[in-house]
Structures are given as C-alpha cells and as structure tokens.
Amino acid sequence: xxxxxxxxxxxxxxxxxxxxxxxxxxxxxxxxxxRHSNMHPLANPVLxxxxxxxxxxxxxxxxxxxxxxxxxxxxFLLGPATVALAIPLYxxxxxxxxxxxPIIGGLLAGSLTAAFSAIAVARLxxxxxxxxxxxxxxxxxxxxxxxxxxxxGGIPSLTAVLVIATGILGAVGGRYVFNALRIHDPxxxxxxxxxxxxxxxxxxxxxxxxxxxxxxxxxxxxNGALTALLLPLLLGLG
Amino acid sequence: MISSLxxxxxxxxxxxxxxxxxxxxxxxxxxxMLLLFLALLLREGPNEAxxxxxxxxxxxxxxxxxxxxxxxxxxxxxxADEWVALLLSLLLSxxxxxxxxxxxxxxxxxxxxxxxx
Numbered sequence: 001x002x003x004x005x006x007x008x009x010x011x012x013x014x015x016x017x018x019x020x021x022x023x024x025x026x027x028x029x030x031x032x033x034x035r036h037s038n039m040h041p042l043a044n045p046v047l048x049x050x051x052x053x054x055x056x057x058x059x060x061x062x063x064x065x066x067x068x069x070x071x072x073x074x075x076f077l078l079g080p081a082t083v084a085l086a087i088p089l090y091x092x093x094x095x096x097x098x099x100x101x102p103i104i105g106g107l108l109a110g111s112l113t114a115a116f117s118a119i120a121v122a123r124l125x126x127x128x129x130x131x132x133x134x135x136x137x138x139x140x141x142x143x144x145x146x147x148x149x150x151x152x153g154g155i156p157s158l159t160a161v162l163v164i165a166t167g168i169l170g171a172v173g174g175r176y177v178f179n180a181l182r183i184h185d186p187x188x189x190x191x192x193x194x195x196x197x198x199x200x201x202x203x204x205x206x207x208x209x210x211x212x213x214x215x216x217x218x219x220x221x222x223n224g225a226l227t228a229l230l231l232p233l234l235l236g237l238g
Numbered sequence: 239m240i241s242s243l244x245x246x247x248x249x250x251x252x253x254x255x256x257x258x259x260x261x262x263x264x265x266x267x268x269x270x271m272l273l274l275f276l277a278l279l280l281r282e283g284p285n286e287a288x289x290x291x292x293x294x295x296x297x298x299x300x301x302x303x304x305x306x307x308x309x310x311x312x313x314x315x316x317x318a319d320e321w322v323a324l325l326l327s328l329l330l331s332x333x334x335x336x337x338x339x340x341x342x343x344x345x346x347x348x349x350x351x352x353x354x355x
Contacts, residue, residue: 023304023305024301026304027298027304050304050308053308054308054311064311067305068309071308075302075306077295078306079250079266080243080246081295081296082267083249083250083253083267083270084291084295084296086249086274087284087288087292088296090278090279091283093279099347101346102343102344102346102347105343106340106342109342110342113339114331114332114334117331117335118327121323121326122327124323125326135328135331138331143265143267144265151265155316157306157310157312157313158310158316160303161310162324164303166331169329169332170335173336177337177340178336181337183344185344185347188340188344188347191340191343192340192343193336196335199300203299219339221271224268225268225272228264228268229264
C-alpha cells in the first residue's frame with residue numbers, strides 16, 4: 001500500500017464508521033440476493049451477510065473487536081426490538097383466546113423439548129459444558145437467547161450463531177415434518193415453527209400463510225419469555 | 239417515530255432496572271416486553287406511530303442479528319472441534335421440537351373443539 005492509502009486505512013480501521021457501514025452494505029447485498037432467489041430459505045440474509053463480513057474481516061486482518069466497535073450500534077437495537085415484540089403479541093392475543101389450551105400445552109412441551117433435547121444430544125456426543133449451555137436457548141429469538149446464554153454460563157456470541165442455524169433448519173424442514181405428520185392447520189404449523197425456529201421461522205411462515213405467521217410471531221414471543229424465565233431456574237441458577 | 243422509539247427504550251430501561259433491582263434471571267428487554275404488553279392491554283392497543291415503528295424495526299430484525307452472527311469468527315476453533323455434536327444437536331433438537339409442539343397442540347385441540355366444551 002502507498003503511504004497515503006495506508007494512512008487512510010489506519011484512520012478507517014480505528015473509526016466505528018467502517019464497521020457500521022459494512023454491516024449495512026452486507027445486509028443490503030444479502031437482502032437483494034435473498035429476494036432474487038425467490039426467498040429461498042437457504043439464501044437466508046443473515047447467513048449471507050455474516051459470510052461476507054467474516055470473509056472481509058479475515059482478508060483485511062481486522063479483529064472482531066474492532067469491527068464490533070462500529071457494529072454495536074446495530075446490535076444495540078436488539079433491545080428495543082425485543083420490547084417491540086409486545087405489539088404482535090398484543091395484536092394476536094385476542095385472536096388466540098379460543099386456542100388457549102393447545103397454545104399453553106404446545107408452548108410448555110415445545111419449549112422444554114427445544115432446550116433439553118439440545119443439551120441431551122450435545123452431552124451424548126461429549127460436547128463441552130459451555131457448548132451445551134450455549135445450545136440450550138437455540139430456539140429462542142437472538143436478543144433473548146444471548147441474554148439467557150450469558151445468565152446460564154454459555155457463550156452469547158456462539159449462541160447467536162447457533163440460533164441463526166436453528167432458524168434456518170426449521171424454516172427449511174418445517175413443511176416436510178408437518179406434511180409427514182398430516183398436520184394441516186395453519187395455526188398449529190405456524191405456532192410449532194415459531195417455537196422451534198423463532199424469527200427466521202416466523203418470517204418464513206408469514207410468506208406461506210398469514211394465520212401461520214401470526215401464530216409463529218406469538219409462539220416466538222411466548223417461547224422467548226418462558227425460556228428466559230424457566231431455563232435459569234431449571235438449571236439451578238435461579 | 240422518536241416518541242415511539244422513546245416508549246420502546248423507556249420500557250427496556252424499566253425492564254433493566256427491575257431485573258437488576260430484583261436480581262431476576264431474565265434479560266431486561268424481556269421484562270420490558272412483558273410490561274409493554276400489559277400496558278397495551280390496559281390501554282387497549284398501541285397507537286399508529288408505535289405500531290409503525292415496531293413494524294419497521296421487526297421487519298429488519300435480520301439486520302440486527304448480523305453483528306452477533308459475525309462473532310462466529312471468535313469460535314472457529316470450538317466449531318471445528320465440536321462440529322459433530324453441534325450439528326446433530328441442532329438437527330435432532332429442532333426436529334423433536336417441531337414434532338412435539340405440533341402433536342401436543344393437535345391432541346389438546348380435539349377435545350376443545352369437540353363435544354366437551
């Protein structure tokens with residue numbers, strides 16, 4: 001690099017501007033690709049944007065810490081976004097009163113299955129304890145999952161990655177599972193995918209059927225709240 | 239938009255204060271969400287501005303995951319060492335969760351829609 005370019009790079013690398021800008025650019029590019037693939041679940045925008053950023057940071061030998069100094073402004077919005085989940089929760093609350101019993105049953109069974117089956121399989125294959133604990137909140141939407149991981153002794157940034165992977169798996173596989181089980185009620189299909197695959201599953205459900213999407217959003221909110229309340233207690237950390 | 243953002247941040251702040259004050263094992267924003275939900279029940283729903291702001295925020299929820307997801311850079315070693323356990327855990331657990339949730343709901347739905355109620 002010429003001295004001038006080098007000087008520019010030193011400035012940019014030290015400023016939060018670069019991390020913030022490349023996050024937004026990578027997202028827009030990923031979103032464009034996702035839309036041009038007819039929203040294929042494997043073209044998940046988070047997956048693509050993260051791959052671009054990891055490649056870029058590795059090639060320029062930029063540390064994650066330096067990148068995050070800028071990206072934290074985007075990351076911060078996860079807090080208000082979690083609070084904002086109260087609005088779809090409220091909107092659906094009236095519609096779902098008729099299905100209260102299946103919803104409570106499905107929520108409890110699904111939430112516990114999601115957390116403890118993940119720990120059990122990881123333990124069976126001798127994953128380390130921090131890995132097991134990072135897996136436990138994998139079905140919960142990212143902002144809540146990272147908070148839970150922090151509380152129970154997992155690794156929040158690893159949990160974020162596992163949450164995203166879980167979302168993609170459920171969004172891709174959900175329809176085949178429900179068809180095999182002969183479950184066609186859009187409310188049940190939506191709710192189950194919201195429990196297992198949080199926001200990514202919810203986004204997917206909205207594309208298939210509006211009722212499915214509404215129930216997925218409800219399931220995501222309820223599962224987030226329930227797992228956050230129960231998991232630390234059940235793991236003996238309350 | 240500023241006023242609705244203030245509402246969201248205010249409930250998040252209230253959630254954080256309660257969590258720290260009572261030493262609850264729950265993230266602050268989750269309590270903020272529950273508080274806002276209760277407030278909406280009392281006030282019979284959000285106003286148009288709040289509805290719109292939260293819709294915009296939730297529409298780009300994917301963007302907000304990206305900085306944290308990029309953190310996989312820090313865990314290449316762990317993922318490389320434990321990828322079998324991680325992959326099987328994610329696959330089997332996601333499958334089990336979908337099946338258990340859907341089947342339990344279907345079983346509970348039948349009596350509710352039948353003659354018993």
